[in-house]
Amino acid sequence: MAEAAKGAHKAETAPPRMAEAEGTPEAKAFLEALRAKVGDAILEARTRGREVVAQVRPDRNVEVAQALYDMGLEYLNCLCGLDWVAQNRLEVVYNVSSLSHPVKVEMKVFVPRDDPRVRTVVPIWTGANWHERETYDLFGVVFEGHPDLRRILLPEDWMGYPLRKDYEDERMPRFDAAEKKRRARLFSRDAEAPAEGEEK
Amino acid sequence: MATRVITRPPTADELMATRASETMEEMYVNMGPQHPSTHGVLRLLLKLDGEIVLDVWPYIGYLHRCHEKIGENREYIQIIPYTDRLDYLASMYNNFGYVHAVEKLAGVTPPERAEYMRVILGELQRIASHLIWLGTFGLDLGNFTIFMWCFREREMVLDLFEQVSGQRLNYSFFRIGGMPMDFPEGWIGDCKAFLEWFKPRLKEYDRLSTDNIIWQKRTQGVGVLTQEDARAYAVSGPMLRSTGIKWDLRRNDPYSIYDRFDFDIPVGERGDVWDRFWVRRREMEESIKIVEQGLRDIPPGPIMAKVPTAIKPPVGHLYSRVESPRGELGDYIVSDGSKRPYRYKVRSPAYVNLSAISVMLPGCLVADAVAVLGSIDIVLGEVDR
Numbered sequence: 001m002a003e004a005a006k007g008a009h010k011a012e013t014a015p016p017r018m019a020e021a022e023g024t025p026e027a028k029a030f031l032e033a034l035r036a037k038v039g040d041a042i043l044e045a046r047t048r049g050r051e052v053v054a055q056v057r058p059d060r061n062v063e064v065a066q067a068l069y070d071m072g073l074e075y076l077n078c079l080c081g082l083d084w085v086a087q088n089r090l091e092v093v094y095n096v097s098s099l100s101h102p103v104k105v106e107m108k109v110f111v112p113r114d115d116p117r118v119r120t121v122v123p124i125w126t127g128a129n130w131h132e133r134e135t136y137d138l139f140g141v142v143f144e145g146h147p148d149l150r151r152i153l154l155p156e157d158w159m160g161y162p163l164r165k166d167y168e169d170e171r172m173p174r175f176d177a178a179e180k181k182r183r184a185r186l187f188s189r190d191a192e193a194p195a196e197g198e199e200k
Numbered sequence: 201m202a203t204r205v206i207t208r209p210p211t212a213d214e215l216m217a218t219r220a221s222e223t224m225e226e227m228y229v230n231m232g233p234q235h236p237s238t239h240g241v242l243r244l245l246l247k248l249d250g251e252i253v254l255d256v257w258p259y260i261g262y263l264h265r266c267h268e269k270i271g272e273n274r275e276y277i278q279i280i281p282y283t284d285r286l287d288y289l290a291s292m293y294n295n296f297g298y299v300h301a302v303e304k305l306a307g308v309t310p311p312e313r314a315e316y317m318r319v320i321l322g323e324l325q326r327i328a329s330h331l332i333w334l335g336t337f338g339l340d341l342g343n344f345t346i347f348m349w350c351f352r353e354r355e356m357v358l359d360l361f362e363q364v365s366g367q368r369l370n371y372s373f374f375r376i377g378g379m380p381m382d383f384p385e386g387w388i389g390d391c392k393a394f395l396e397w398f399k400p401r402l403k404e405y406d407r408l409s410t411d412n413i414i415w416q417k418r419t420q421g422v423g424v425l426t427q428e429d430a431r432a433y434a435v436s437g438p439m440l441r442s443t444g445i446k447w448d449l450r451r452n453d454p455y456s457i458y459d460r461f462d463f464d465i466p467v468g469e470r471g472d473v474w475d476r477f478w479v480r481r482r483e484m485e486e487s488i489k490i491v492e493q494g495l496r497d498i499p500p501g502p503i504m505a506k507v508p509t510a511i512k513p514p515v516g517h518l519y520s521r522v523e524s525p526r527g528e529l530g531d532y533i534v535s536d537g538s539k540r541p542y543r544y545k546v547r548s549p550a551y552v553n554l555s556a557i558s559v560m561l562p563g564c565l566v567a568d569a570v571a572v573l574g575s576i577d578i579v580l581g582e583v584d585r
Contacts, residue, residue, distance in 0.1 A: 076434045078519060078530050078547040095519045095532065095547075099431065099447050106519065126204045127434035130555040138268075147206040153261035153584060163269055 023047020079131035081139035085165040120146040138163040209257040240580030263584035271544035284370035287582040292325035293524040295374035301520035301531035306513035314378035316498040323487040328357040329525035340574035378504035419474040423560040423572035433556040437527025442468035442475035449523035473575040548582040
């Protein structure tokens with residue numbers, strides 16, 4: 001495990017930064033309205049273009065989701081997980097938009113890696129069902145209150161969560177450092193490039 | 201809301217109990233994973249009361265191949281060939297969605313001519329994809345002739361693609377920052393000739409499908425999806441439009457140069473299988489219009505922007521979406537400033553559309569299950585990733 005974490009990208013030690021483009025007036029007004037409703041649940045929020053990017057307290061995600069739904073964002077585009085292994089936390093990202101509203105929202109929730117739990121948003125956006133199952137399947141995030149939380153892409157008896165950065169499958173071949181280096185070069189277009197992990 | 205309650209599949213004990221019961225009022229039936237009309241390997245567990253479907257649980261993942269994990273271990277440009285294999289019936293559009301996302305993240309603007317090439321190839325791909333859908337859907341309904349006819353024209357589109365990229369199916373023809381090669385000499389003429397050949401063919405298909413009483417009876421009023429359910433499940437593409445919602449990302453959230461083209465967005469009325477067919481059928485006409493405008497307006501000039509060989513987008517994250525033949529193809533990319541994406545997620549339209557089968561199928565006859573499933577237009581390569 002430790003070895004895999006070492007091999008991961010170094011830049012992840014920096015906290016995830018949100019892009020700084022200026023937001024449109026609609027997005028800014030939307031963020032103000034959202035703050036007025038559930039301001040205390042929002043840890044950090046900014047606008048970029050037509051999008052509002054908001055980091056939300058993990059225990060209040062359903063509240064914010066309901067507020068977003070009530071404000072007209074009825075369409076859950078995407079829900080996915082992210083593993084920030086160096087900060088020892090997982091992230092759940094909700095991309096929400098509307099079929100009539102110009103504003104899009106990206107809601108982010110950070111949960112600890114050893115006990116990742118958030119409440120489900122299936123009662124609000126039914127389409128979250130499979131997305132949450134997938135995030136559970138590949139990252140191990142437990143969505144409390146989900147009506148049917150099973151693995152979806154992997155077999156039911158699979159062990160571990162493959163999209164976590166430190167995931168290792170015992171059945172996979174193991175390579176020593178020299179072989180790893182050789183293979184990293186093999187998959188790099190630039191033959192002179194240093195192997196993964198030695199970068200920078 | 202009652203229709204949208206998510207139920208658990210039966211446990212092994214419950215399955216055994218129904219098998220042991222003498223009345224056999226309720227029965228569980230497996231459809232697939234090896235079934236000609238599941239278009240790949242999909243298993244549906246159906247709960248039946250006689251011939252009526254009461255509930256359905258799809259089991260997917262038979263084709264899961266860790267697309268996203270592979271993506272995290274490849275350089276940005278090396279992912280392009282993998283995107284071909286997502287939706288292998290619309291590879292051009294998967295390329296399109298991916299390179300568009302990376303370009304937005306890295307702040308690269310492709311040259312004008314490359315954008316036109318993308319739109320032309322993308323719309324031809326939409327025609328090819330809808331053709332294969334129409335053909336296999338006809339096969340699902342027992343209409344073999346339309347299958348042969350559609351494949352004949354699809355093969356012509358593939359020939360055009362082969363002239364451009366050298367490949368029939370997995371083109372990998374888009375690059376971050378533009379296109380690798382221009383159209384070969386005489387290609388635009390060939391493309392125009394194909395469109396002229398293709399337009400009257402649509403009328404021929406109509407004689408086999410639209411005007412066919414059996415086709416109408418098999419599809420009309422079957423597998424209805426309401427607007428509320430479509431929104432709740434975030435269904436997209438022709439399935440969303442068939443419910444009467446006029447929503448097309450090419451028009452409502454224009455990307456690339458789609459705002460320059462004049463085309464209509466066909467919508468349905470009731471959201472049944474017929475409407476899904478009819479929306480796709482008319483979309484082919486709109487795609488022809490777009491290709492014709494593209495061929496007319498395409499400017500000369502460079503086809504590739506100046507981009508470094510190893511693209512390193514700045515630290516950031518982005519959700520970008522395009523309208524693939526199946527619906528909203530989203531790419532969520534998180535960059536940590538290195539050569540490889542830190543996280544690369546594909547929101548595949550077929551995955552989301554398939555999840556809505558649990559509101560469309562209950563209440564249908566078993567015989568219609570095939571029609572409903574076929575009308576979603578799933579590609580398992582994209583569902584399972």
